[in-house]
Amino acid sequence: MYTIRKLSSGQEFLNFSDIAANAYPGFKIQTSEEKKAFVENSMKAQTESPIVKFYGVFKNENLYGGMRFHDFKMNLLSAKIKVGGVGLIAVDILHKKEKVAKAIVTEFINHYKNKGASMVALYPFRPDFYKKMGFGFGTSMNQYKVKPCNLPKGNSKSNIIFAKEADINKLLECYTRMYEKTNGLIEKYERDFMLLLKNPRARVIAFKKQDQIQGYMSFEFKSGSEKSTMINDIIVNDLVFENVEALKEIMTFLNSQSDQIRYVVFNVQDEDFRFLLEDPRNDSDHLFTPVYHECSIQGTGIMYRVINIPALLNKLKDHNFNNESCRLKITVRDSFIEDNDGSITVDFKDGMSTISTEADYDVEIALDIADFSSLITCAVNFKSLYKYGRATISKEEYIDKVNNIFSSCSKPICMTIF
The missing domain is CATH 3.30.1050.10 (SCP2 sterol-binding domain)
Incomplete structure (x- = not known):
């Protein structure tokens, strides 16, 4: 019924941008400039990255949907295994309920099975949809909203630096050492850190000692109020540390922001993160059953399938x-x-x-x-x-x-x- 193949021309990528814009209105692919940037970035990713490819679902040469495949390597219980990832699954809104999404998932599974992978993964737009297709829940994400003063304050932050392009290899080396010993981590490459440092919204600090990066944190600022430009939060996107000294200095850096930052928001998959905090309560003041203080909100995200x-x-x-x-x-x-x-x-x-x-x-x-x-x-x-x-x-x-x-x-x- 459908033909699925790799996108190959600028026009096909442009057609896919229209489908993605309607499928994900919040992704800011609405204006002609935004669509142009989307097409350029997508084609560049497919050309430059050895692990990223875009595929389309065609019927009579008309594009009905598409997706992005990722050829990952994951540490599963210390074994390095091939894992297929799929993202940006998008179906033309004129062709919803015509089993395009099922065709995408079927092709995704068959594609990676033929490539010798034994597992695939995705982030679900609806967990129930993918669970019916055999995808199981991964580790939950916990979001903590913490006042900087409630983060541990050490004696020093003298080894904290802003990471620059010259530090890319050392950032990668730090992550790779963690990848080698952490269940579930996916291998990263220089390009990942290059894109991170080129992101205008991202800030990356690192704990650098004896010319080695032993921990880093990527974060961005977010306005905390529509009424005041002086109220801001820090959103922590990545937190990696190899030892307690690196963690303490990163936390001391965050603690020192209390004069200008209202909350530091952590998205972490570690259920024991609250033990780091002097006061783990968030800003809800919510008390329930009967004397439990709300500390975090929890969400389910990544799903795995053998x-x-x-x-x-x-x-x-x-x-x-x-x-x-x-x-x-x-x-x-x-x-x-x-x-x-x-x-x-x-x-x-x-x-x-x-x-x-x-x-x-x-x-x-x-x-x-x-x-x-x-x-x-x-x-x-x-x-x-x-x-x-x-x-x-x-x-x-x-x-x-x-x-x-x-x-x-x-x-x-x-x-x-x-």
Whole structure:
């Protein structure tokens, strides 16, 4: 019914800009100048970036929709795996409810399965839409709104600098060291930091010591009141630190802004972030059930989907699943990818896993592909899925063992917007 192929001409990109403008009115692709900038930036990204490509959905050579593919590499439980990302999914408003979005997602999955990826990811415009297609929830985002005076104040901020283009390689080296040891992080490149530093709204400070950047923070200013230009907030977009010293100096820098900044807004995926704060309450003064102070608002965002279960398990063969030993049968329901629908038996011995061809097993679990995708990334543990009726187990005495197999000290963290 539809033909899907890479966008190749300026006219096709211009047609896509019209579709994107109507699909995302808030993206500021409305005027001819904005559309021109969108086309130029999109074509430049496709030409210069080895990991970004734009695709269109055509019918009789008419563009009905489009999307942007990203060839990512992600750290999943210390294994570096190929992950496909999709962004800017847009459907012509004249052709809504004609299964264009389904065609996009189907092509997205098949495209990356053919490229040898075992997992894909996206940010959902509607989580329920993508969950029905087998995408599972990732780690939640927590937004804290903190007065600068309630951030820890150290003895020094003497190692804090404004990062410049000359620091790009050192910023990348800092992020890469964190990428190597952080579950869920996606590999970044020089171009990512070049674009960050060229963003006129962004500010980047860094903790630089002995000619090495050991932490950095990107942020922007936002007006806090329509009535006064003197009331402003700081929005923290990225916060990366390798040690406590770097964190303390970054926090001291923020604390010192209290004379001009009303709130510092943090968007973090760390559930324990509130323990850093002297007073974690936000500006709502909301008290509930019966004496709990509102500290943050929480949102669900990135979603993961396993598109090739055996391939993913083979990628994780060197991961230690917490020294557990068990022959586990995993039955997954997947109505979207036939190859995923069914059972696979994994033999865990002292934490190391191999796919078993034996018919016997110690215990069986059964769950939907969306929940399995969240489980294998450690965004959720097995006990929670079982408690809420999202998974079953054939022998309850194995719950702790199965839970430990799929446990990690860190939920997946994603700092890449796409």
